[in-house]
Amino acid sequence: MKCSTIKPGAECEFMAAKGCSFPGGECGPIIDKCEGCGKILTMEEKKFCSVFPSPAGKWRKGLCNFATHAKKEAPKDESGKKVNPLKAAKRAARGG
Numbered sequence: 001m002k003c004s005t006i007k008p009g010a011e012c013e014f015m016a017a018k019g020c021s022f023p024g025g026e027c028g029p030i031i032d033k034c035e036g037c038g039k040i041l042t043m044e045e046k047k048f049c050s051v052f053p054s055p056a057g058k059w060r061k062g063l064c065n066f067a068t069h070a071k072k073e074a075p076k077d078e079s080g081k082k083v084n085p086l087k088a089a090k091r092a093a094r095g096g
């Protein structure tokens, strides 16, 4: 159903005939780690995420995978060279 609160017109699974069913009745605000992201939506001086209703929850287990301003670093070996995680796993399975 289309949102009628924070993101008017956007399709949202939390929107129901009675209104927004997300806890609190609307999307949660962005957190400090979101600052600089291209997905931030500003509504009436408050900032929200255009893709997730709960930015704090999205960062709970580490880097937000939709963040446009931060990228996960590629794994590196002891010498600082980038390591292909698939090849590293195969090498480990072979025992060296």
Ligand code: SF4
Residues within 6 Å of the ligand: 030, 031, 033, 034, 037, 038, 039, 040, 048, 049, 050, 051, 052, 054, 055, 056, 058, 064, 065, 066, 067, 068
């Ligand atoms: S995409 Fe992630 S980092 Fe960007 S505003 Fe949304 S929750 Fe924050």
